[in-house]
Amino acid sequence: GINAEYGNVAQTLGDISECTFDRYPTGVPCFDGEQFAVQCAYSRWSFQVLDIKLENKVTTSAGITKGKVYCTVEANKYDLDIDLQNEVEVVLLNVKEEDEVELVADMKYKRKMNVFMTKIKTKQQIKHRCFACLALLRHNSEFFTVKTEDESCKVEPSSILSAIRSLLQNKEK
Secondary structure: OOEEEOOOOHHHHOOOOOOOOOOOOOOOOOOOOOOOOOEEEOOOEEEEEEEEEEEEEEEOOOOEEEEEEEEEEEEEEOOEEOOHHHHEEEEEEEEEEOOEEEEEEEOEEEOOOOEEEEEEOHHHOOEOOOEEEEEEEOOEEEEEEEEEOOOOOOOOHHHHHHHHHHHHHHHHO
């Protein structure tokens, strides 16, 4: 159904019998200027990494990986797309164990391709185990989502959440 938030919107919507009212905070982030907004939509919030893709991946005899990594992210609030370039940050992680993740690189948004991308260079000395794309809101890192590679990962994204939270706390310092 449609979600109606903060106020009486019956005059503009007509029948609002399917609308819901949520008190702030609700688990949906507010951006500057939206703190007291009235919003109606079929979908309140969607934030996910849809895909992670490795291209030109080469592993040296020493086990060092190089190549390009692409992450596709979907972010929308109340059926409107979020400005990925300005509101979302994506980092590439190397999952070593369920309780250990390594920050590989900050990813750059490529508008024409609508993806986040980074290059992994040999000099970074990355021993590839399991790459994961971590997307978070720039102004509120409590809202984040993660996706691991399908092929080489032996861990579920949910099992690395505490390691990610620890990494984010250290990154903010």
